[in-house]
Amino acid sequence: MNVLISLAAVVVLFLVGLLGGLPVLDIVFGILLPYAALAVFLGGLVYRVLGYARVPVPFRITTTCGQEKSLPWIRQAKLDNPSSIWGVIGRMALEVLCFRSLLRNTRTRLLEGGRLAYATSLTLWLAAMAFHWSMLVILIRHLRLFTQPVPGAVQWLQDVDGFLEVGVPVIYLSTLVFLVALAYLFLRRAVNPQLRYISLLDDYLLLFLLLGIGLSGFSLRHLIKTDIVAVKELTLGLATFRGVSLATLGTISPLFFGHLFLVCALLAYFPFSKLVHMIGIFLSPTRNLANNNRMVRHVNPWDYPVKVHTYEEYEDELREKMKAAGIPVEKE
């Protein structure tokens, strides 16, 4: 059910986006909505991060994996349980670039004779790596539409990505990897009953949104083409705040607006979805805090000067009454 609702939602979004092919609406879908989506995206991210920044950090989390720094003859797990800033940077870099914690994914199975067995399961890690890296490559490749002159690195990436030289225009490897990885990530949720049980509408929605963007982008390049020069006039016009002539806008195909609208939907939804992990990962306390509790004094940030009433003061106040009642006192 969740699958169908989110699929329907993405299809509807796409169909709405196709309306951008009509005159006047192309201004809405080509210029106004992209700016609005970008504003929501950036504003939303700033809002989320400022929210994170307000949270006080009382104490370092020590219960990460690996041996903490201890006596000199006990070997410290420098990357898993770092005590210095460089160790933290290393741990963070490996997490962000290699998704190291996904390597801990295990699969549990009951063997014959009722024996329980655990095995490392690398497929999720592999699919996540394939998906994220190919998306980065695709995003960088899109810079050819937003920059003029196009940086040499983009050309280089295009050449490497298209090294198969299959098709005119060449099919990029990253496109295929992106679509295959997303298809796997969807099937994983749809096929595995346990995963299906914990999957929410929003999990499917994001996967379908990304798949929709990928498929419409693939079609734009290889199947139902549009005038790329006109598209670049539009995209460059957006980046330079120069705008674009209505005549040019009119020559761009509806499919392009469908693609663009899905991207706008993704951007606008981004700060409110689980996708903020793009920024949140840098703020995960088990990754970004050095375990230096034994070296540095961490003062609890919400400590305030408490008004105390010591026993001595108490006795000073009530000494006479205590004596009268026969209660022993410290000072006569």
Next chain:
Amino acid sequence: MNDRPTIIGGLVIALVALTFPIWYSVGAGRPGPPPELELPADESQCVEDAASMRANHMDLLDRWRDAVVREGRRTYRSTNLGEVEMSLTKTCLGCHRNRETFCLRCHEYANVGGEGPAGGVRCWACHLEPEGN
């Protein structure tokens, strides 16, 4: 402990990276419209309509190549010019005589690898340009 300065610093770096196209284009002097293409002076129509050529000329070339190389057919019934020979050098460059000021100028703008600055290799390693541009 409060890590506010580090977090705000990271946020600024992220924002700068995410808005790369905007400040890059401002730095590049806010590039304007695409370059003028030199169209054939003595002709008024392309093999197909100009709008369809702009979007689909690579498909057309691809189909021409398959027809010539795989099926041995060499004539193409075009919408605008009747029957033309399916030839990159003789037909396309017969009218669009200067590749530099037409194909290449546009491809550089759209950063098309196949024929752009680093390219030139992909088609023109084998195919000839008419002499004397």
